[in-house]
Amino acid sequence: MLAITSRPLVLGSSSRYRRELLARLGLPFEVDTPAVDETPQPGEAPRALAQRLAAAKAHAVACRHPQAVVIGSDQVAELDGEPLGKPGTHERAVAQLRRMSGRTVLFQTALSVVCQATGFSGHELATIEVRFRTLDDGEIERYLHAEQPYDCTGSAKSEGLGIALLDAIVSDDPTALVGLPLIRTARLLRAAGLRLP
Template structure:
């Protein structure tokens, strides 16, 4: 039996580049999902729910595919730091994160649309920030402009200069798609990146 087509339920360029690392052919599709948080919804539940909702939304147009959904939030204390969208919000986020630990929760879903069977998980990753001066924050934002990134930085770029240390099992989770956790889910569905 031929393995199913692979579809990434995301238009994120960061997730696309990550998935390209595996060398498997795939398509991308934009999921039409309401991403608002439910009242009192814990971050872990939010990202798990949205990852699966994105995969199921794309399955409507790809009923024979294996679909990857993912969602991520950055958490500081009990607050979720979203994508800043502009410089003022990014400054506020980075000032708040200065000298502290931000926890990224990344939800992952692999949905076999043929069977309607979904496997979901949440991968945490901790970012310990250096103490950041306003001048350093402004210098960073001017150079990288990470306004479409949760937490206001790109760890795969100059954002690495903002950190004291990183803590987690899957460094790709921080960018938005935990490949180490994804690979066994793909293998169990007949897609092996190593072709073994």
């Protein structure tokens, strides 16, 4: 293990969900928002997009914090091999939920942990299988008005009322669906030299 336990930890993300999740590990950390273009490349598979963006975010922030251990993460929902992003608007969220109704959606959550000073670079991917119930328009409208998940990949917050839209979640890293796979994060932070319980 690398002896870098005194190095600062930086989360390269503007997501409040990732901040809340990382705080569970009990380590002090800073937040720095990466400026990364999240536009998919032509023909880019959802898992490849998530992995590329997670690495790009980590490296962008690491350039500003070369002595720190930096976490980058990205999530892309996948349906029929196509990426589904954050809806941003009510109309797009309705369209996403109608499309996902009664279907299985894969959420690809990629993670990168890097430290420029030591040359550490670790990458992981958590794939979460989410089975949506068959939803009618009334359920969709009531849910969206109640929770307004327009900043969430796939238009549903599984940690909130969105759980009522689902039949099942299949994952080996339970927080991955919320946006940061903490089992994998802890593993990479330990590998980078940080001390966790």
